[in-house]
Amino acid sequence: DAKTTQPNSMESNEEEPVxxxxxxxxxxxxxxxxxxxxxxxxxxxxxxxxxxxxxxxRMASLAIAEDRKSSTLILHRATxxxxxVYYCILRDVAGYALNFGKGTSLLVTP
Amino acid sequence: GAGVSQSPRYKVAKRGQDVALRCDxxxxxxxxxxxxxxxxxxxxxxxxxxxxxQLDKSGLPSDxxxxxxxxxxxSTLKIQRTQQEDSAVYLCASSLNTRTVYNEQFFGPGTxxxxx
Numbered sequence: 001d002a003k004t005t006q007p008n009s010m011e012s013n014e015e016e017p018v019x020x021x022x023x024x025x026x027x028x029x030x031x032x033x034x035x036x037x038x039x040x041x042x043x044x045x046x047x048x049x050x051x052x053x054x055x056x057x058r059m060a061s062l063a064i065a066e067d068r069k070s071s072t073l074i075l076h077r078a079t080x081x082x083x084x085v086y087y088c089i090l091r092d093v094a095g096y097a098l099n100f101g102k103g104t105s106l107l108v109t110p
Numbered sequence: 111g112a113g114v115s116q117s118p119r120y121k122v123a124k125r126g127q128d129v130a131l132r133c134d135x136x137x138x139x140x141x142x143x144x145x146x147x148x149x150x151x152x153x154x155x156x157x158x159x160x161x162x163x164q165l166d167k168s169g170l171p172s173d174x175x176x177x178x179x180x181x182x183x184x185s186t187l188k189i190q191r192t193q194q195e196d197s198a199v200y201l202c203a204s205s206l207n208t209r210t211v212y213n214e215q216f217f218g219p220g221t222x223x224x225x226x
Contacts, residue, residue, distance in 0.1 A: 043114070043201050043217030044153065087152060097143065097166070098215060100152030 004088045009105040012078045020073040020104055022088030027068050030093045035062065035073050036100070037084040044087065044100070047073065083108045112136065114218035116202050122224045123192045131187045131221045135204030142185050143215060144177055145201040153201050159185060171196075192225045199223070 005023040012018040024033070035047040048055055048062045050071070055062040061074040075082055087103040115134045123129050135142050141160055145153035146169075156169040161182040170177070174193075179185040189196055199220040205213040 041219075043203070043220050044215075045217065046214040085152075096141065096158055097155040097169075098145075098153070099155070100145075102152050 004090055004101055006086075006088050006101065006104045008102065009107065011107045011109065012075075014080060014108055014110050015077050018075040018078045018082070018106065018108075020075075020086050020088075020106065021070065022072070023070045024088070024090055025069045027090055028092070031090040032093060033062065033064060033068075033071050034089040034091055034098070035060070036087045036089065036098070037082075038087070038103070039081075039084045044098075047086070078106075078108045080108050080110065082106065114202055114204055114216050116200075116218040116221050118221060119219065120222050120224075122226065124226055125192060125194060127192050128188065128190045129192055129223065131189075131200050131223070133185045133187070133202030133204075133218060135183065135185070135202070136216055137183075138206070139204035139216070140182075140207045141205045141213070141215075142179055143203040143205075144185070144187050145203065146171075147199040147201055147220070149198070156187070156200075189223075192223075194225050197223055197225045 032051050034049040036044040037047050038044040048060050050062045063072045085103040085105050087100045089098050117132045143158050144156040146156050147153040157177045158166040159179045162179050174190045176188045199222050201220045203215040203217045205215045
């Protein structure tokens with residue numbers, strides 16, 4: 001699977017939007033972009049995924065660049081509960097394992 | 111509904127001991143995965159089952175690591191002759207079926223193994 005690059009850490013104020021970037025310049029045409037997050041002392045949990053078009057769900061939005069070389073996870077109103085490590089993962093349509101990398105540690109302050 | 115459960119949640123072993131870590135996936139989930147997470151790192155893939163068949167064990171670090179899922183539901187990860195470098199959180203995940211375009215993986219809380 002192609003590699004992703006994310007900032008090590010980001011900070012946000014509570015109730016403000018958060019934009020978490022991910023670069024994946026070597027993405028292939030069959031790679032889906034997945035986001036998982038890991039709250040402290042818990043296993044990772046699915047957030048959102050997409051292929052080419054922007055995606056929205058109850059947790060977040062995913063904005064995918066037109067050339068697919070980067071994407072942004074958007075949390076519309078950060079809460080304290082959103083403090084976690086966020087992982088941007090590329091997985092081929094035929095793949096199964098998740099290659100997590102180090103992710104971005106998001107700190108949310110009141 | 112019930113999620114993925116793992117037991118024990120914490121395990122302390124003396125170097126050289128054998129350990130067995132259990133995973134109960136979500137009922138009906140065909141695919142099961144084991145990951146290893148070292149302190150401060152992201153999880154790393156160990157092995158993958160489709161029902162009872164172990165289709166990929168390329169991530170197992172050594173032949174001291176062995177995983178099984180004999181009836182296609184509960185899985186056990188066994189580590190023989192534990193070493194200090196085996197200290198990590200071991201995560202189990204299950205998904206409905208990886209043969210569709212996309213299947214979300216549901217993770218358990220992990221077992222934290224400390225080898226003294």
